[in-house]
Each structure stands twice: as structure tokens, then as C-alpha cells.
Amino acid sequence: MLGEARSKGAIATAIATCTHSCLRHLNQPGEPMTHPVSSFEFIVSGVLLAFVGVPLTAQTGPEVARAFREANEASILRDFSELLAYPNRARDTEDIRRTAAYIRDELLAVGVDSELLEIEGAPPIVYGELMVPGAVRTLGIYVHYDGQAVDPTNWTHPPFTPTLYTAAMEAGGQPRPFPEEGEAVDPEWRIYARSAGDDKAPIAAILPVLRAFREAGIVPTSNLIFFLDGEEEAGSPHLGEYMERWKDRLEDIDIWLFFDGPAHPSGRPQIVFGVRGSMGMEVTVYGATRNLHSGHYGNWAPDTGNILARLLASMKDDTGRVLIEGWYDTVEPIGEEERAALEGMPAWDEELKRELGLVRTEGEPEALPERLMVPALNVRGITSGNTGALARNVIPNTAVAALGIRLVKGNEPAHMRELVVDHIRRQGFHVVTEDPDMETRLLYPRIAKVTGEGGSSAARTSMANPFAQNIMGAANAAADRAFGPGSLVIAPGMGGTLPLRHFTEVAQKPVIIVPVANHDNNQHAPDENLRIANLWYAIDLYAALLTMPVTVF
């Protein structure tokens, strides 16, 4: 399987082409090869660089994909629209299965050996593989084909009737027909439909890339394993079971690419090496056994709102520093690459503050990307009595705070929870896990019920990983072409949480998040949309990732 080395510029580059026999995945039986290829070659040199794929033509993978896209823009939009018309809420069994079957068929049509994996009572996984003889690396590609629930009454158009606009609605865009074949497509157009951004866009982009490659006889430089989740928006409750049951198909994966999420808020594309973990807790403090009249008992009855306020105030100071003992102790320090990446990130805070109407943020002068490198404690909600027209003259018998905790690498959810509980105890509360009975109430002057189990750990892929560096290189090149030189934002971590536990904790694989959707895609909200330029970027990016040089280490 070893072939001949070729050198391309300063970097030692090996190009592998594919025999007919290796193309079972790329061509449907009976279809003529548009670009027949005759052999493979690849190298494992002392420098440990191996490159597979990329035909012996003048055109690179991204060039081929771009040419294909430019020649087929109208039909790519039509295909996307067809995909978007499939209702895809995870719990709507019939709908989600139809969507899965449609995607499987589309993958088969572009040469991916695809099938539905099924566990009783769960939406299927759309599984696909495209094995490249000679490839020494395997990319896992995670996408989810299910979408958030919709309330059609809040949408301008029915959420599963994709509607093309000349620009974003907020920017004065107007609806227009889908273009005819050959008609020019404005990259500022937007397609409005549920899942346009989250997360059908990657599916709509990978299909034309694979079709273009197949037509041009290009094979990827890595094996590809597609694993398309059908219940991400429902918390992926069966993902672990799927990954366990079919683990033999996943064990060769070197790195997972998560095709999900939006661009950097600046609008620039990004690639993200980590996510924070997430954990919820809820604290209830108690006054009397029932709401008391604020006139008859005010100044005497425990003032639950004030008791809760003092507890919450004890947890974080005015600068945003969490005051819970040990809160920052387990944070795993970031490396040099991550520090450099943080420093290279766009100075976006001032713009974001202007957009959000803020003069001061928590932890200033530290910028947002840095603030995502430490665990966060926020009040997600407080409920006690009522306000506004519903306010009544009572001293509420309870006050409840929902805490949202975000973890970073090194934080263990159970440990962080214990820190919070210990802090509450130190504030003089007797901590319980159920509403206190009368006996308990009559024993302790201050009682707090603390609930909330589980939680997900943070994950972060080291930027020092050579394969990760190949991916960064490919993404950089695609971003340079689509958005201009140096446009790619390389983020050591994002603030949000993705269901990475099964990947990073159970299967112990690195994950890199490769978002393509415009930052203002309204994901999870009404009038979700994708900007066409972002779809074109996705096509470029995937073409680059599928044909990137592969460092063997």
C-alpha cells in the first residue's frame, strides 16, 4: 500500500489517487467514472507526513467543489429546500424516520455506504462510511438532523416551507422565488426554515462536495464515518447507547468533527477546540409553611426573597468573581497554543457590548473568550411570589433560584456541586434535598433545599495535536478564500455545551467543532435561517477538510 513520495512546495506532500476497486463508495454501480483514476500513492516518510486522495489534476479538492457549486447553485438551493421541507422534531416518530431515510438515500447517491442504525424507541442514527484505501486517518463526522420544536404561529412563514429572502428579514430582505437553473444566486440571500442553520446546513453542504468529488474522481485524504444524530435537540438520550452498540464501527476514528453551531458573533468563521460543561442546581429557601399576609406579618415573618438574595449575593461579587471556596482551584491551565489563540481572537467585546446595550461586563477587562476559560455561576431564574400586576400582599413562603453552572476542563460536576452545597452550609443553612417536614422546620432557623444531579464535563482538544493542526490549516485556507485572509477565528473553547461526553469521556476521542451557520441564524427560535454565503463557505470548508494533508504521528 505504500507508494511514491511527491514534494509540493516547502511541505512534503503525498498524493494518493484511487483504483477502481477503492471507488465502490464513490460511484454507484453502473455509473461511468467521470474522472477515472488508476492507482494510489501515499507516503509514510521519516517526517511522518502522509497524504491520500487529491487526483493528479490541476484542481485541488476545494477548487473542484467550488467549480461544481458555481455551476449548480440553483439546484443546490433546491436540494437544500427539499431537505428543509422534512419536519424533524425528534419526538415525531414518523417525521424523523422519513427525514433519516431521505438523508440516508442522499448519502448513498453520492457514494457513501449509508444505512440507518436503530434502537427501539429512538430516532435512527444515519450512519455512513466512505473508506479510502490507503488512508491512515479516520474522521468522524457528527451532524444532527433533528430540529428544535416549532410554534408555527410565531413564524413569518411555515417553518417547513422553506422560503428564500433577498437578505435577512431584519435587513429589509424580501421573499423571492427559488432561482431557475443558471440564474445568478446572491450570496446574501437567506433561506428561512427550521433547521436551516441548526443543523441541516452541513448536510446540504457535504452532499454537493461528495457529488463533485465523485464526478471529478477525487477521494478524501481520510476515511470518513458519518454519524448523524436524530435527537440532539432532545438531549441525545440514546447517543451513548448507539455509540456503545456500534462501537466497532467508531473505534478507528482519530478525531470527531462536529458540524454544528454558528459562526463567531463577529460574523467571521470559527473553529472551536472545546466546550464548557454544564450543570444545573436549584436552591429553595423557606419561610413560614404558607404565604403570610405582608401587613399582618411583615417585620416578623422570615422574608424569603431577602434570605435568598443574601445567599445569592454571597456567591459572587460585583466584579463577577465567584466567592465559593475552591471554585477556581481545579481549572486545568491552558497551554501556549491556546493562550496564543486567545490573544489572536477578534477584539469583539466592545462591539458586542454596544449590540447588547452593556457598559460593563462581568470580569472586565478580561474579554469574553478568556472568561469562557473559567467556570461560571449564573442565576438562570428566580421565582418567589409574583411581580407586576400579579404581585400580592404576601410574604412568599419560598424563594427559589435556578443556578446555571458552566464548567471548564478540570472541573468535575459532582465536586463543583459539593462546593456550592458547602458554601450554602457555611451561610448558615441546613441543606436538604426534599421539602422539609414540620419537624425539620422546627429544628433549623435557615433551611435550603438543593437539588440537581448529573451535569456534563467540559472538553477541550489540545491544539498541539498534529491532526488538529491539519484541520486548522484546512479550515484556515477555506476561511481565507470565503471571508478573506486571516478571517478564521480559532477558539480554544466556546462557552456553550455540546453532548460530547460519549465522545470525549467514554470513547476518549478528541473533538473539534467546525461551525458553518451565520451567527444570526436564529437557531432554536422562529424564523431560523441560513445565509447562502455560509452554505458556500461550508462547501469550501468541507472540500478542504476532506482533502487536507494528513500528518501521521
Added chain:
Amino acid sequence: MLGEARSKGAIATAIATCTHSCLRHLNQPGEPMTHPVSSFEFIVSGVLLAFVGVPLTAQTGPEVARAFREANEASILRDFSELLAYPNRARDTEDIRRTAAYIRDELLAVGVDSELLEIEGAPPIVYGELMVPGAVRTLGIYVHYDGQAVDPTNWTHPPFTPTLYTAAMEAGGQPRPFPEEGEAVDPEWRIYARSAGDDKAPIAAILPVLRAFREAGIVPTSNLIFFLDGEEEAGSPHLGEYMERWKDRLEDIDIWLFFDGPAHPSGRPQIVFGVRGSMGMEVTVYGATRNLHSGHYGNWAPDTGNILARLLASMKDDTGRVLIEGWYDTVEPIGEEERAALEGMPAWDEELKRELGLVRTEGEPEALPERLMVPALNVRGITSGNTGALARNVIPNTAVAALGIRLVKGNEPAHMRELVVDHIRRQGFHVVTEDPDMETRLLYPRIAKVTGEGGSSAARTSMANPFAQNIMGAANAAADRAFGPGSLVIAPGMGGTLPLRHFTEVAQKPVIIVPVANHDNNQHAPDENLRIANLWYAIDLYAALLTMPVTVF
């Protein structure tokens, strides 16, 4: 009009009896006088004691009323039941007018010159007068005949189908038929119906007293002006207008008696000399212009729940002491009588704490009655994001606290509001009264919207007032008879608020609150009820008040 003094025991007592001509109010035309009286007499001596009424029979007013009640218990309950069957929500125009007309007719039937006063669009005032020739004092009697709204689905029986129980439902009482004439009535029975306690019981009690007096030829020692409100539960929006328009009928009133409210929580009867004022404020603090994802922005976006918590925590310490500058400065000190009354009040806190599941109250070791003598600041409600199943992964863009403020004598609502606003400013907030626009948001790191106007002042009638002391004496005697010696609780103030402004501030009259309902009457709630013993007490009490010795000062 001056007559001859008579002495009765240690107290100089004057007894006035009534000529036929003065009895137009007591007897319907054509009815024979059962106890004809021929003259009046009263005294204004150097000691300034005047007594009117009380016939020259062996029986005192309370004795007459008690004998009448004992002879007519079944029919008194039937009459009460008839009254309770009238639906009486203030806004139900037809119903409330029917109720008013019924009560007017009942008052007329016992010799009160009664009519409906009417302002367009408001429930009528049932007005009544019983003028006693020779009387030198006039009692205003305030009752409200409207009731709280009902949701019949929460009631055991339909709220306007009065149902008799052998005891409180919670104590295992069972429904039973209303008694036949002559059948023994157990004073522990309860009548369940809306307004049984709040506030038709006083109407049901005053009617038999007046009937008994009329039959026995007893005239009250004071003139009586009845002023029955039909929209108290709706906040008495037209009461001021009514009192202004008919002020010539009210100007001679020396003191108002409020026949409203429940007994002391100990179950003992009480008489109350003051109410706290009430005032609501609402504080909204702002984060970003919209809810932000707690993952993407947590540690960076202002944490509105924490900001509000720190503000609220700054307002009151763990012992319940309000930390707002000047909060206690304007409190008018109580007098010796009030201090003595406070010390004489039942030590009820420990019992109440046991009932309410509390180990520690605000301001301990001060007891509840003392705590009602200082202004209170409570959190009536907090709203920010959501908790429980509705909690979402957001940093809410606002957090709102509704503050409930109770004022005592000396506190001026506008001044107290300004103290709160000043305090909020001192915590670093820019205070606004409308949601801030973008320009404002971008000028101030911390913004608080503070709303809430109006409010009612506290009122307190001095216990040194000699007429007040007559009233206390009568109430004491009635309570001694009904509940045992020394049972009356004399409270300088209650914690709640009554719509006294028009009485105490506008008309500048003293008010004393004379409750009769059992403390557990479920007022404002489903299954409202009156304990029969409390109705009997009301009859005794009113008979005593109507025939008390009157000090002229």
C-alpha cells in the same frame, strides 16, 4: 337638652330615655312601643361625663340583647343565612345592588332610617342613621357588604349556599341542617359561605341587637351613622367620593368603628387602634437587551439575578433590620398607654412559630405586636427567568423584585419611597422610571427601574382619647362575658392596612377597629366561615358599644 345626672356605682352615669318623638327611628309607624319611654336626661358636669340611653329597667343593653339572642338563636341563624345567600362581588352590578337593597330594608325594619346613596357606576353605600335626642356623641359604623371573588370549584359547598357545620371542617365538623325554632344551637357550629366572616357577620349581629333594643325600648347612648361600603374588596375606589358628597351627614361623627377583620390569632377577641400604611414598589435591574445563552455568555454577561440579589441584600440584614438610611427616623413614638397595651398582649409568638414552622423570626426577641410598630420592607415577589421544569439555559435580561412596604404613624409614603430610591442610587444604580433605551443603557453600568406610586399612610387612634376609653371599656366587658375575664386583646396597631385614608387623613376622624370574626374564618379564601360563638360575641359587643357610658370631653 341637658338633663339630670344619675349616679350608678362609682362612675357617674347619666341615663337618657327617649320621648315618643325621638323614637321615629326605633319604631315603625303604627307599631306599639313595647317599652314606652317618656323623657331624656343627660348630664354635662364639671367632670364632663354624659350618658344617654339605657332604659330604666333592670336589664342593661347587653343583657337585653343576650336574652333576645338566646330566645331567637335559630331565627338569627336563618336570617344570617338569608343574608349570606346574596352574591356580593363588587363588580357584579345586579347582585351587589340586590344585596344593598336587602340590607337597607333590614335596617329600616329595625328602626334605622336607611337609604342607598348612589354614585353612577359604583355599588351603593347603604347609609343609615339612628339619631338619639340628647346624645352628645356620634358613632360612625363602617361595614362592607361586598365580598371577595369566588372560584366555586375550590369550595366544598357553593359559596352562596350557606351551609351549617357542627364544627370547623378541619376539626372534623359535619354538615347539618339549620336548627328549627327552639332547637339548641351549639356555639361551635360554623356557617360556611362567602362573606360569613368578612364582612357580613357584623350586619347579621347588629340587626338582632337593634331589634332587641327596639322591643325593649332601649335607645343607644350615641347617635349611630351606618355607612356600609359595597366595594371594599375592590379597593373602595369610590369611598372618598361618597364621603365627600355626603360629608354633611358624616361631619358630626366623633369616632368611626370599623366592624371588620378577624380576632387575634390566639382566638381571643381584640380591639385595634391602628393600622399600618401600605405601599408597593417595584425594582427592575437590567442586563443585556435580550436573554443571553448562559453557556456562550456566562461569566461575561451581567448576571441580573445576582445584581438584584446584591441590591436586595443591601436593604435588610439577617436580623430583619432595614439598612436603608433614615428608614426608622420618622416613626412617631408610641405613648404610655400603647406601651402598656403592647406589654399586655398575649405572648403568642411561640405558638405562632410552631404553627408556621418557624424557629426564628425577623427581629427576635421582639414580639410580633412590637414589630408592627415599625415600618416593614419585604420582598413580595421576584421574577427573573424561570425555575423548575421551565428553567432555561439563559442569563435573564431582567430581574424584577416587588417590594411590599408597610408604614407606621409618622411615615409619609412619598418620603419613604424616596429613601428607597436614594438607597438604590447609593448602591451604584442609575434610577429610571421607564425601561431604559439604548442610549441610557450605554451610559450607565447599572440601571434600575423603580416604579410604584401612591400608598396609604398608617393611622393610629390614641388610646388616651376618652371616648376611645369608653369603647375599650364596653369591648372589655363584652369580651369578659363571651370569652372570660381579661380575654380582650387591646392592640395599639395591627399589621395590615384598611382603607382609612378618607377617614383619618381627609376627614381627620379617629378610627377604632372592632373585629368579631373567628381568626380562622378563611377570609378571602374558599370555605370562608363564621363560628357561631363569634356571632354571639358580636351581638354582645355591639349591645355594649351602643349602650356604653359616654365621656364628654
